[in-house]
Amino acid sequence: MKDNMEDTLxxxxxxxxxxxxxxxARYPSLATLGESIEVCGPGMVTVALRRQMAADADGTVGFFEMLKQYAVPLLPNTAGCHSVQEVLTTAEMAREVFETDWIKLELIGDDYTLQPDPIGLVDAASQLVRAGFKVLPYCTEDLVVGRRLLDAGCQALMPWGAPIGTGKGIVNPYGLRVLRDRLPDVPLIVDAGLGVPSHACQVMEWGFDGVLLNTAVSQAASPARMAHAFAQAVEAGRAAYLAGPMAERESAQASTPTVGMPFWHHEAGHLA
Known part of the structure; x- marks a missing residue:
């Protein structure tokens, strides 16, 4: 059994x-977002610099003011950027506005799948790291690109499970598990494509270090209830990973051990 003392991200x-x-993003209301944060207790919440300063129903509390009430660390992102220069400009502005060196690096290479641009992603990550940012790059499960991002100075990766907002879960289990197996000491957070809590539980059972959720929660019929369900699923998956699951077998094996002949055979022989 793996040691679970102080098992934190x-x-x-x-x-x-x-x-x-x-x-x-995309919650029905600020109140719903607040409820989701409260019941989920996330380690970080992502924020986009381009997001408008929304207000709640009475118009007195804005989006960022509401987030401050929960005292959750902010993770600005570069959502919507399509060039390296756009990423760098957005990141610098985000650092000034949110007063943090953390940045979730998003550089979109295809508008249909919202797949990251692998070449520009490595270039942008390298420049952001040199500029003093703590970079969490949104990438695919491509092992080679992952290694290049690590070489660029990233200390963690955020591979997708499926294209953003699809809710399909893990479309390439093999590739994602290879990434985990080949980078055993790198924090890996599955970002994008998860739809239901079982998806999150599965990747946590595989040994991933966390998940990032947005659409799966914000577009649920009850976002707060879904956020709570995901939090429980992540906890359960992590506990299962730490417990050390049994090895999978190709053939059945009785769970109840047997020794010698069944007792009724003994009785029959004795009565005869």
Whole structure:
């Protein structure tokens, strides 16, 4: 059994209270977002610099003011960027606005799948790291690209499970598990494509370090209830991984041990 003492998510040497990271876009209301944060207790919440300063129903509390009430670390992202220069400009502005060196690097290479641009992604990551950012790059399960991002100075990766907002779960289990197996000491957070809590539980059972959720929660019929369900699923999956699951077998094996002949055979022989 793996040691679970002080089993917390560690990124760039910092510990976080939860292995769930929560996005803040497309919720029905600020109140619903707040409820989801409260019941989920995420380690970080993502924020986009381009998001408008929304207000709640009475118009007195804005989006960022509401987030401050929960005292959850912010993870600005570069959502919507299509060039390296656009990423760098957005990241610098986000650092000034949110007063943090953390950045979720998103550089879109295809508008249909929202797949990251692998070449520009490595270039942008390298420049951001040199500029003092703690970079969490959104990438695919491509092992080679992952290694290049690590060579660029990233200390964690955020591979997708499926294209953003699809809710399909893990479309390439083999590739994602290879990434985990080949990078055993790198924090890996599955970002994008998860739809239901069982998807999150599965990747946590495989040994991934966390998940980032947005659409799966914000577009649920009851976002707060779904956020709570995901938090429980992540906890259960992590506990299962730490417990050390049994080895999978090709053939059946009785769970109840037997020794010698069944007792009724003994009785029959004795009566005869």
């Amino acid at each position: 560690v990124l760039y040497g910092e510990r976080f209270a939860s292995r769930v990271l929560l996005g803040t």
